[in-house]
Amino acid sequence: MAAAVFRRGSYLWVVFDRLQETDLTVLRRLGGDVVRDVQQMQHTQATVIRILTESSYNPGVRREGLLWVVDLMPQPLRAKVPIPVKVQPETGPEAHILFDGIEGGTVLSILDPEVGDEMTVVPVIPVGQGVTPARIYPDLELLATVQGIALLSRIDTLNVQSSRNGIEIRASGAGLRLSRTVERAETPRESFSSSIFDIKNWRRGDDYLLEKRRLERDVLAAGNAAARTAPRLALARFEFAHGWGAETLGILGVLAADDPALLNTPAYRALRGGGNFLMSRFEEAVEDLSHASLADNDESALWRAAAEASKAMPEAQAPFLRLHAPLLQDYPSVLKTRLAQVGAEAALAAVDESAAQHFLEMIRAQTDAPQAGILHLTGRYNELTGAFDAALVNYGDVARGTDRYYQPRAALAQTELQLRLGQIKPAEAIKRLDRLRFAWRGDSFEFALLKRLGELHLAEGDHGQGLRVLKTLTATYPEHPETPRIHEIMQAAFDRVYLGEGKEKLSPLAVIALHDEFPELTPTGAKGDEVIRRLADQLVAVDLLDRAAALLDNQVRNRLTGLDKTKVGIRLALVQMLNQQPQKAIDALSSSEGPNLPPDLQLQRRHLMARALADLGRTDDATQLLQNDPSTDGRMLAAEIHWKAKNWGEAAKALGGLVEPPPPGQTLPEEKAKHALDLATALTLAGDERAVMQARRLYLTPLQGTTVYDAFNLITSNGDNTPINPRQVAELAKLAEGFKSFLTAYRDKLKQGKLSDIN
Incomplete structure (x- = not known):
């Protein structure tokens, strides 16, 4: 059986080219705190396991006999034995990629539900052989793997063939385009489609104030609104080229008010999209940069990818940003730094060391780049490559600083890494994250912070606080693409309390309070009925x-x-x-x-x-129901009803069927002994002396050694028709009041068990 193991974003993929069911419960237990979720994806040919893990934990692969073993440790994502990637030749109709001498398994197509695209995966048999580092070509992307081969196709004609002698990747009918690899992003800017941002000319020199005054005079000198369009557009472009998003948008707003036809032009949409990006209005930026007039423009697509990455799930945009990084070559420092920071964040999220290093080098080359940002990203790179001590130093320097943007991000990263390395306890991590809740509001950082804080509370057994934090998160970010996943986490935590192992860890009052606070989490169907059943048990218990x-x-x-x-x-x-x-x-x-x-x-x-x-x-209606009931409970209930009504004779009749004299020499069981005492009490209160004496003859000896012997002896000792003494009167009154009732028996059952146990 061949295997492939690789990471894509936060998810680890383990693929075997043979279909079998996997015990996910065992995998979750073995994964401990490192594994947050495990799923077996549906596939007709293969076993496909998707594991959500801590991002700094990466897999190692080994074999124990016929078993594949995946070890998760804080380590870089690298194959033990990198598979040589042979490009033969680089251009022409025969250009293809060859993995020579690798014994490959079945070629598999696997849907990634997180991103929505399809991966091609080829498990291999030799242990520890994978692709390191990742590679990006115009027609495909090779993902970094620790075992096997995984790739993303950019063309419909890609053909992957696997055999015992090797694996080939070709394009049907033509050669692969392989010359534009971006392992180091050295593609010339001219290789992309026509530029829409002529930023070098838009800046007009280095004296910002002087050039701005000249452009403003040009606007004032224009005679009418139509004449002012060109100088206003030049002024907006000037502000954008210098990194001033608010000024850019302000001027564009005036332009559109005077000339609405501009709204649907590519120049206007691209410029407004860029301005929105600079203002961190990423939703608006994506909308503008997705305009149909910009469909074939690489530069606007780069800015759109940066906006998408800034919204959420940056790893999904990492390959595109890496491929289009050469477009930044001629950008001024203020724009190049901003976009390179997004590229570095995306590459780090995608565990792409090479791209992360390239973007970091680009940022470091800018003299005005924020040092806190460089240190923070360097820390993340060091963490990705396994240099944990260096990463903690980087994070600590930024966390102790005053940069409002990077200080909370570094503090979060430092806390996470220390927690993973066992340097702090979860309780300390919770305290730190709670202090960061209001350090930075309103973007993907707050989302990630609240998500992690909620998860830590849940992991520590504080279900109430964990669900409160996550509920705040979903209410604050209802449209976030990961919000459905947060709902799943909340539902799973709620289910654990009421249906799983968590139910034994909370007091009845805590369980009730949790349901009162989060009734919307009560599931539907059979699971919901079970939750209500258990909740009713808890309510009755208190x-x-x-x-x-x-x-x-x-x-x-x-x-x-x-x-x-x-x-x-x-x-x-x-x-x-x-x-x-x-x-x-x-x-x-x-x-x-x-x-x-x-x-x-x-x-x-x-x-x-x-x-x-x-x-x-x-x-009468009650006793009519019980008239032909021969059961012990039925006779006891009939006796109780008559007893409460002081129908002593009828009570005695019902009790008489509950106790039979034992064989000679045997003692009555304790429960039967109490029935005998109840019978004697009812007969005495009914004034049936003959029946009392008969009961005495039948039961007195078998009652010796029981707890009711003295009382029975006292109650039945008046056979000589002498007046009943005061002690007998008191004992009779006590026994008449102490008759064990039908509901008392149920209460005793509920003390020992649950309401739902009665049927």
Whole structure:
């Protein structure tokens, strides 16, 4: 079986060219805190595992017998044995890429749901053989791998063939375009489509104030609105070339007001898109730079990719930014630095060392580049390449500084790295991240910070605070592309509390409070019914009977059918009885009745109905229900109903069927002994002396050694018709009041178990 292992953004991909089911529970457990999520992607030919991990943890691959083992450690993403990438030849109709002598597996097409594109993956058999570093060509991109080959095609005619002798990548009908590799981004600017930003000429020299006054005089000298269009556009371009986004947008707004036709021209849209980017209005920038008039322009596409990367998921734009980096060659420092910073961030997110290094070198070459930014990006590069001590020094220098933009970012990166290296505990990380919550607001940094803070709270068992942070995040960024993923994390945490291992870690009151705060997370369908069932159990456990009844009543009325409805109706009736609401108990039983019920459920319903009727004073109706009930619970309930009504003779009849004399020489079990005492008490209170004496003859000896022997002896000792003494009167009164009731038995069951255990 051949394997491929590589990273794309935050996700690690493990691919085998044989289809089999994988135990994801085991993988999650083995991954510990490093692994945040594991999924097996659907595929007809292969086993495709996608793992969300901490970004600084990268895989190593080894074999143990027939098993492939993937080790996650803080290390660079590198293959142990880099596969030579042979370009033969670089140009012409036969140009192709060859991986010679590599025993490849099946060529697989795999959809990446995060980005929405399709990857071509070729697992290989030799252990540790992968592509290092990544390479980008006009027709394809080779991803960095620690095992196997993974690539992204930029043409429809790409053809990948794998055999025991090697792997070939060709283009059907023509050679691959391979000369424009951007491993070092040395492509000349002229190789791209026509420029739309003539920034060098737009700057008009180095004296900003002097040139600005000249342009403003040109605007004032124009006779009418139409004549002012050209000088105004020149002034807007001048401001843009000097990096002033607000001024650019202000002038463009006036231009469009005077001449609305400009709005749909490529020059206007590109310039306004660039101005919006400089103002960090990335949504507006993407909209402008996606205008149809700019469809075939590489330069506007570069700015659009930078805006997309600044919004979210920069790793998705990393290959494009790397490929188009040569367009920055003639840019002034203020613009080159800004775009190179975005390129470096994207390359680091995509774990592309080569591109990150190139963009960093570009930034360092600018004399006016912010030192805090350079240090922060250098720290991230050092972390990516495994130089963790150097990275912590870089982060610390920036975190102690005063740069409002980079200081919180460096503090977050420092905290994350120290946590991964075991230098601080999660509790300390939570404190630090909480202090950073208001250091920088309103962009991808705040999103990442709140997401991580919520995850840490959840990992530490603070479900309430974790869900609160994540709820704030989703409310603040409802349109963020990762917001659906945050909802999934919240739902999974909620489910763990009520349906998984987390349910044992919170007190009943905490579980109830969590549901009250996040009712929207209650799942639908069978899972939701199970959550309600367990929540009702918790509510009854802390005697919140009204709340439990309301939940169960909604289940009976609106959610359940069939046998499940009957079972929950019985539980609802019991809760209403415990809450001293007999009529509501009867209503619950009536509304949940179903056909062909199992005998045990029929019995439960009959007993609860009888007890509810008795509590409403309908003793005759209650006893009528129990008339032909031979069960122990039925006889006990009949005895209780008659006992409460002081129908001592009828109570004695019901009790008489509960206790049979044991064989000679045997002692009655404790429960039977209590029934015998209840029988003697009822007979005595009924004044049936003959029956009392008969009970004494039958049960006195078998009761020796039980807890009720003395009481039974006292109650039945009046066989000589002498007056009952005061002690007997007191004992009778005590026993009459202490008869164990039907509901008391249920309460005892609930102390030992849960409401849902009754059926």
